[in-house]
Amino acid sequence: MIKNKSVPKKIHIKKGDKVRIIAGKHRNEEGVILEIFPKQYRAIVEGWNMVKKHTKPSNDNPGGISEMASPIHISNLMLIDPKSGKPTRIGRKIVDGKSTRYSKNSGEIIK
Numbered sequence: 001m002i003k004n005k006s007v008p009k010k011i012h013i014k015k016g017d018k019v020r021i022i023a024g025k026h027r028n029e030e031g032v033i034l035e036i037f038p039k040q041y042r043a044i045v046e047g048w049n050m051v052k053k054h055t056k057p058s059n060d061n062p063g064g065i066s067e068m069a070s071p072i073h074i075s076n077l078m079l080i081d082p083k084s085g086k087p088t089r090i091g092r093k094i095v096d097g098k099s100t101r102y103s104k105n106s107g108e109i110i111k
Contacts, residue, residue: 011038012090012101013079017110020087021048023076030080034069042071083108
């Protein structure tokens with residue numbers, strides 16, 4: 001019997017993209033993607049979803065409470081259209097033999 005393997009979803013955003021958070025406590029805020037975790041389907045957005053982490057003192061760091069960014073689920077993020085500046089859905093099409101992303105609102109190709 002074959003077990004049900006999880007198929008990885010296609011991630012519509014990349015590192016460096018400007019996105020808007022569409023759900024959660026930071027709804028309607030914008031930021032830049034700093035890092036993506038494809039296996040967890042999450043991303044870190046610059047300046048949002050900050051959490052406090054308590055660290056024990058060691059030889060390397062003095063310890064205490066530090067703030068760090070926590071990942072947000074990718075389904076809660078929408079890419080900002082470079083032409084209009086509004087959130088947009090993403091499509092994919094083949095241009096010069098390569099798959100490229102384009103904005104569904106304006107039709108403009110996203111780098």
